[in-house]
Amino acid sequence: NKMRFLLFSLIWVLVSGDLIPERLISGWDTSSKYHADVPCTIRRVSQLSVEEFQEKFYEKEPVVVSNYHPEGIVEWRRLCEKQQLLQSFGSIPVTLSSANSYSYEKKDVLLSTYIAEMMHPQDINVSADKTWYHFGNNSPLLEPLLSQYPIPPWTTRTNASLSWGLAGDGSGVPFHVGS
Numbered sequence: 001n002k003m004r005f006l007l008f009s010l011i012w013v014l015v016s017g018d019l020i021p022e023r024l025i026s027g028w029d030t031s032s033k034y035h036a037d038v039p040c041t042i043r044r045v046s047q048l049s050v051e052e053f054q055e056k057f058y059e060k061e062p063v064v065v066s067n068y069h070p071e072g073i074v075e076w077r078r079l080c081e082k083q084q085l086l087q088s089f090g091s092i093p094v095t096l097s098s099a100n101s102y103s104y105e106k107k108d109v110l111l112s113t114y115i116a117e118m119m120h121p122q123d124i125n126v127s128a129d130k131t132w133y134h135f136g137n138n139s140p141l142l143e144p145l146l147s148q149y150p151i152p153p154w155t156t157r158t159n160a161s162l163s164w165g166l167a168g169d170g171s172g173v174p175f176h177v178g179s
Helices: 002-015 050-057 073-079 082-089 111-118 140-146
Strands: 093-098 106-110 132-135
Touching: 073 082, 082 111, 082 140, 093 111, 106 111, 111 132
Parallel strands: none
Antiparallel strands: 093 106, 093 132
């Protein structure tokens, strides 16, 4: 649904390598430059009230809130550091999807295997069906991490579906519509 798209957009603001200073990326390889030549065309705002969101953006237009620093975000970022994820969740299985439009294939691997062996900056010469990412399909074993995410004021945990994942720098999730 459209709320998932909103939440994904807001999550992108909070964890995207493009918007976070290099010193906060903590262990992740951000060497891909394929995306540098393609600017994001989604409207950005630095402040957004709940009322303004409902009036201008909800079910109408995606938006990136670029100056959003909720209580708890520093801790969330710490929990998402590479070494912290490996230490806390490396032994749990995660479901990977192929990066083609309909995610035709899925495979289960340990999070540590995915991070160490499969999650690399995107090579533009590798086809989508050979590119794997973790997005959604979250194991209940990730709940201790996901429950720490500071939900933005434009939604609540009861009316939104939190989609969290990991992918190599420059890869991204293909265009899709949630249901």
